[in-house]
Amino acid sequence: MAFLSSLVNGLSLGSIYAIIALGYTMVYGIAKMLNFAHGDVIMVGAYIAFCGAQYWGLPPVLCVLCAMAVCTVLGVTIERLAYRPLRQATSLAVLITAIGMSYLLQNLALQIWGANPKSFPTDLIAFPNLSLFSGQLKVSGVTVVTVLANLVIMVALTFFTGKTKMGKAMRCVSEDRGAAELMGINVNRTISMTFAIGSALAAIAGVLLCTAYPTLQPTTGSMPGIKAFTAAVFGGIGSIPGAMVGGLLLGIIEILSRAYISTELADAIVFAVLIVVLLVRPTGLLGKQVREKV
Amino acid sequence: MKKMFALMLALCMLLAVTPVFAEETVTLKIAHIGPETGAAAVYGLATSRGAAIAAEEISAAGGKYKVEMIDEDDQHDAEVSVNAYNAAMDKGAQMIVGTTTTTPCIAVGALAYEERVFMLTPSASSTAVTADKDNVYQVCFTDPAQGSASAEYISQNALPTNVAIIYNNADAYSTGIYQTFEAKAKELGFNIVSVTTFTDDTTDFTVQVADAKNNGAELVFLPIYYTPASMILQAARTMDYAPVWFGVDGMDGILSIEGFDTALAEGVMLLTPFSADAQDEKTQKFVARYQELYNEIPNQFAADAYDAVYALVAASELAGITGDMEAEECCDKLIEAMQQITVEGVTGTMTWSANGEVSKTPTAVVIENGAYVGFNK
Numbered sequence: 001m002a003f004l005s006s007l008v009n010g011l012s013l014g015s016i017y018a019i020i021a022l023g024y025t026m027v028y029g030i031a032k033m034l035n036f037a038h039g040d041v042i043m044v045g046a047y048i049a050f051c052g053a054q055y056w057g058l059p060p061v062l063c064v065l066c067a068m069a070v071c072t073v074l075g076v077t078i079e080r081l082a083y084r085p086l087r088q089a090t091s092l093a094v095l096i097t098a099i100g101m102s103y104l105l106q107n108l109a110l111q112i113w114g115a116n117p118k119s120f121p122t123d124l125i126a127f128p129n130l131s132l133f134s135g136q137l138k139v140s141g142v143t144v145v146t147v148l149a150n151l152v153i154m155v156a157l158t159f160f161t162g163k164t165k166m167g168k169a170m171r172c173v174s175e176d177r178g179a180a181e182l183m184g185i186n187v188n189r190t191i192s193m194t195f196a197i198g199s200a201l202a203a204i205a206g207v208l209l210c211t212a213y214p215t216l217q218p219t220t221g222s223m224p225g226i227k228a229f230t231a232a233v234f235g236g237i238g239s240i241p242g243a244m245v246g247g248l249l250l251g252i253i254e255i256l257s258r259a260y261i262s263t264e265l266a267d268a269i270v271f272a273v274l275i276v277v278l279l280v281r282p283t284g285l286l287g288k289q290v291r292e293k294v
Numbered sequence: 295m296k297k298m299f300a301l302m303l304a305l306c307m308l309l310a311v312t313p314v315f316a317e318e319t320v321t322l323k324i325a326h327i328g329p330e331t332g333a334a335a336v337y338g339l340a341t342s343r344g345a346a347i348a349a350e351e352i353s354a355a356g357g358k359y360k361v362e363m364i365d366e367d368d369q370h371d372a373e374v375s376v377n378a379y380n381a382a383m384d385k386g387a388q389m390i391v392g393t394t395t396t397t398p399c400i401a402v403g404a405l406a407y408e409e410r411v412f413m414l415t416p417s418a419s420s421t422a423v424t425a426d427k428d429n430v431y432q433v434c435f436t437d438p439a440q441g442s443a444s445a446e447y448i449s450q451n452a453l454p455t456n457v458a459i460i461y462n463n464a465d466a467y468s469t470g471i472y473q474t475f476e477a478k479a480k481e482l483g484f485n486i487v488s489v490t491t492f493t494d495d496t497t498d499f500t501v502q503v504a505d506a507k508n509n510g511a512e513l514v515f516l517p518i519y520y521t522p523a524s525m526i527l528q529a530a531r532t533m534d535y536a537p538v539w540f541g542v543d544g545m546d547g548i549l550s551i552e553g554f555d556t557a558l559a560e561g562v563m564l565l566t567p568f569s570a571d572a573q574d575e576k577t578q579k580f581v582a583r584y585q586e587l588y589n590e591i592p593n594q595f596a597a598d599a600y601d602a603v604y605a606l607v608a609a610s611e612l613a614g615i616t617g618d619m620e621a622e623e624c625c626d627k628l629i630e631a632m633q634q635i636t637v638e639g640v641t642g643t644m645t646w647s648a649n650g651e652v653s654k655t656p657t658a659v660v661i662e663n664g665a666y667v668g669f670n671k
Contacts, residue, residue, distance in 0.1 A: 002508060009500040054553050107331065115335030116590070117521045119554035122528070129532065140532050213497040214528055215521055216553075219333045223495040258501045263491045264463060 001136050006259045007252065012143035014251020016209050018150050020228030021235065021243035023201040026157065029238035030174045030194045033091065036098040037078060038202055039225020040105035045071045045203030046120065046210040046220060047113055053121045060124045067203040075199025076192050084188060102222070109218040117217040120210035142212045149204060150244055157197075157240050166193060174238075227254075227270075234274050236287025245285055319356075320617045322610055324349070324603060325364040325382035327375060327402065328394030333494075334370035336547075337595050341394045341416045344596030347583050348603035359607050368393055372401035379405060388615070388624050389414070391602045394595065396420045396466050403430045411621045412628040414606055416598035420466045424650035429625055431632055431650040433598045433605065433641065435567065437467055440542045441474030441517065443656055444565055448513065449482045451658075453563075454538055458488035458511030460502045460526060462518050465494065471517035471542055487511050492522065499529040506537070513538040520548035527558040543567065543656075547593040549664060556664035565656040567641040568597040569666045577640045594641065601639030608635045 020042060027035045045067040052063030082101050086094050127141030161167035172180040173190045181187050209224055210216050228247065235246025253273055258266040277285065326345045328338030342365055349361035366382045368375035375398030382390065389412045393399040399418035406413050407427045415423060419434045435443075448455065457479060462468035472489075479486060487509040490502035503526060506514050514537045516523050523545055530536065541548075541564035548559050570581050570591045580600055584592040592600075606628070612635055613627035637644045642654035659666040 002504070005504060006501065009498065009504075012500075013498045050553065110331060110335060115331075115339055116550070116552065117336070117524075118552040119524060121553055122555070138533060209497075213525060215497070215525055215551075217333075217521070224497065255498065255501060259504070263501065264493075267493075267495075 001133070002259075005137055006255055008137065008139050008143070010252035010255035011248065012140060012146070012212060012251070013255055014231075014248035015143060015146040015150055016205070016212055016224065016247075017228045017231045017251050018244045018247025019146060019153065019201070019205040019208060020224055021232040021247045022150070022153055022157065022240065023198045023205060024229050024232040025235075025237055025240060025243040026201065027194055027198045028232070029240075030170045031083075031191045032174065032177075033083065033094050034098060034229070035195075035198070036095070036225070036229075037101040037105055038198065039221035039223075039228070040102045040109075041071050041075055041078075041199050041202040041221070042206040042209060042225065043109060043216075043218065043221030044074060044105060045206030046216050047109060048203070049124065049207045050118055050120055050210070050216055053124055054118075060126065063124060064204065064207050067207060068200045071199040071203035071206075072196045075195040075202070079192055079195040084191075087188075106218045106222070113218070115217070117215050120214040120216045122211055122214050124207060125211045140212070142208065146208045146212070149208065150247075153201060153204075154240055154244050160197075161240070166190070170194060230271070230274055233284055234277060236281075236284030239284070239286045239288065242284055242286035249285075319360055320358060320615070321360045321362050322607065322615065322617065323362050323364060323386050323388045324606060325366060325379075325385075325387035325390045325392065326599070327366045327368050327378045327382060327390060327392035327398070329370035329398075330365075330367040332369040332371070334395055337417065338367065338370070338394045340593055340595035341392070341599035343584065343588055344416070344580075344592060344599035345391050345603045347580065347587070347596075348600045351583075352603065352607055358611060361603060361607065368398050368402075370395050370398060372398045374398075375402050376405060378402075383409075383411065383621065387411075388619060388621050389606055389610075389628060391416060391599055391606065393418060394599075396423060399423045399430075403427050406430070409622070410625040412625045414602045414632075416602045417595050420470055421651075422466070427650070428629055428648075431646055432652050433602045433639075433644070434594075434652070435543065435654070435656065436651055437470030438474040439651075440565065440656070441471040441476075442478040444471075444515065444517075444540065444542060445475050445478035445482055445484070447565060447658055448479075448484075448515075448540060453540070454512035455479075455482075455484040456510060456512045457484050457486050458490075458506030458509065458514045458537070459486065460490050460492065460499070460506065460514060460516055460518070462493065462522065463491040465518075467544065468518050475515060475517060496522065497525065499526045500533075502526070503529045503533060503535060507533060507535040511537055513540055516541045516545065518542075519544040520546065520551065524548055524551055524554055524558070527562070531558060539563065541565075543594050549661065549666075550591045550593065556661070559661045560663075562661045563658060565658050566594055567654055567656050568594040569657070569659055570597075571666045572640075576638075580640050597640045601637060601641050601644065604639055605632070605635065605637045605644065608637055 048067040048070045049063045052058040052066050127145050129141050130139040169185045169190045231246040231250040232243045235242030254270050257269040328341045330338045349363045353360040364382050364385050364387050366378035368378045379402045396418040413430045416433045424430045461472040488506045490505050539562040543566045545564040546566045609628050609631040613631040632646045644652050644654045
């Protein structure tokens with residue numbers, strides 16, 4: 001039973017990683033850039049939802065919608081101001097800009113909301129805790145909601161990129177930006193759209209993250225952001241189901257190694273597994289094996 | 295235009311001459327160094343504000359001394375802290391309240407020892423801060439003192455001795471308290487059933503709490519700061535686990551987390567030298583001013599810094615420090631004076647020993663209905 005409950009805890013952590021990884025992988029897959037500020041957009045989303053619940057007295061659904069709206073605008077603005085001018089620059093320049101953006105957001109949050117950690121209202125997601133095996137195994141409501149949200153988002157994204165016109169444009173941009181432009185696809189608009197979707201997902205991830213682990217401070221998003229990025233690489237960056245699988249596995253490995261091997265070595269074990277996976281499958285678990293044509 | 299210029303010159307002269315007539319007041323230049331931005335900003339802002347209030351009160355009181363604070367941010371980074379220290383010294387600081395956190399304090403302490411600058415840290419509680427340095431003093435308890443005091447307290451008050459410990463092994467403060475607590479607990483015959491750790495980045499505490507629960511701990515000792523503590527309490531509630539929670543001074547502040555469900559902290563006990571709800575006049579005045587200026591309840595960091603400024607002024611008075619003395623000259627005089635003064639501050643009545651450690655009595659408080667209540671034997 002202890003093992004089962006560890007597994008459930010791992011699932012709950014993993015589902016959070018997965019939902020963040022979805023945003024990472026979406027932006028990477030299409031814009032071909034690592035948006036290191038993603039973790040901080042999550043933090044902003046969580047703060048907005050917190051303000052909604054705590055100061056403006058909004059109902060939970062409106063809090064989440066409000067957070068999504070703000071994050072979407074934020075994501076598009078960041079893309080417009082910081083990343084678009086660097087479209088022709090080297091990927092290193094874009095990477096450094098993204099890291100700078102991450103610090104900018106953290107310090108802006110520090111200015112606006114202060115350094116004191118805030119406790120996120122856990123009743124924002126009011127889903128009853130499940131109690132299995134006559135109370136021996138507990139699954140928190142947030143975990144159930146997160147897993148469901150993951151599935152819904154995964155299916156929706158797969159449908160969106162596969163079937164809609166905008167989604168197809170995104171895949172074209174991802175495959176060959178120059179050719180896509182020649183075919184009459186508005187690359188800038190497509191990438192803006194990607195950031196809008198990625199950031200809206202970040203807002204949802206922020207609310208779920210902070211409901212599960214209810215401490216909110218300006219650095220809240222950074223570590224989960226890095227772990228989720230790892231999860232995305234683990235599952236195969238650019239692959240939507242890969243992000244989900246990678247996130248869940250990463251969470252489960254982390255919790256199990258913490259419970260059964262060592263709390264100190266847990267992170268080291270997680271990254272060791274990542275290295276092994278990348279050695280065997282360089283593109284990640286579900287990543288596409290693309291042969292470079294010469 | 296010329297007339298104007300002459301007038302201004304005259305005015306300048308007048309201003310320059312004035313101190314000669316008022317030679318009774320001496321302005322002390324005290325630097326505060328602490329993290330005011332970054333992840334540990336909450337502590338540095340608290341010490342900066344606590345010190346500022348003390349400086350304001352002392353200056354307004356019209357005694358022998360006025361205090362001018364020089365405020366420097368070190369981002370809880372040893373390198374930045376050394377730069378902040380240099381900047382403060384360039385601005386003419388005579389003594390230092392700081393640094394707030396342990397790691398930078400060790401770095402700055404080494405430099406200040408070489409350059410002979412007196413430091414009184416409000417809150418860097420590791421013994422490494424004062425070790426082998428005669429110029430560094432502490433206002434807070436040392437980590438070992440807190441660990442053994444907690445174990446003794448649990449034993450004397452017949453609290454459960456089936457104990458679990460959850461500590462942050464990436465943090466010198468937490469590890470230090472854990473080690474001395476464990477040593478003392480073994481001596482007193484406690485049954486330590488579970489010891490688990492976490493690091494600064496941990497957000498998931500289910501493993502640690504489950505381990506304590508499955509091993510049947512009736513008391514969980516938390517030598518950690520309040521942010522992870524709030525998450526541990528949350529995780530325990532999800533698991534329907536309700537042991538006695540026992541914290542140290544880092545737990546102080548848990549009630550002021552915005553949005554925190556204080557019902558979670560019901561029954562949490564902690565040893566702390568400062569309680570914002572204390573009824574004495576000094577504490578109430580300090581808390582009221584802090585709330586008025588910063589719109590929040592001061593934590594123990596603010597209180598320690600507040601006391602630190604008062605202690606420095608008391609020591610300066612005894613040592614006869616004047617406004618034109620260099621930091622180097624002040625240092626030896628202050629070291630001598632620190633060991634002789636007794637300061638009655640908001641964190642208790644304090645005296646200092648030659649190794650820089652403070653002596654004061656911790657009080658145990660228990661959280662009832664979202665407020666601290668004194669815990670009586």
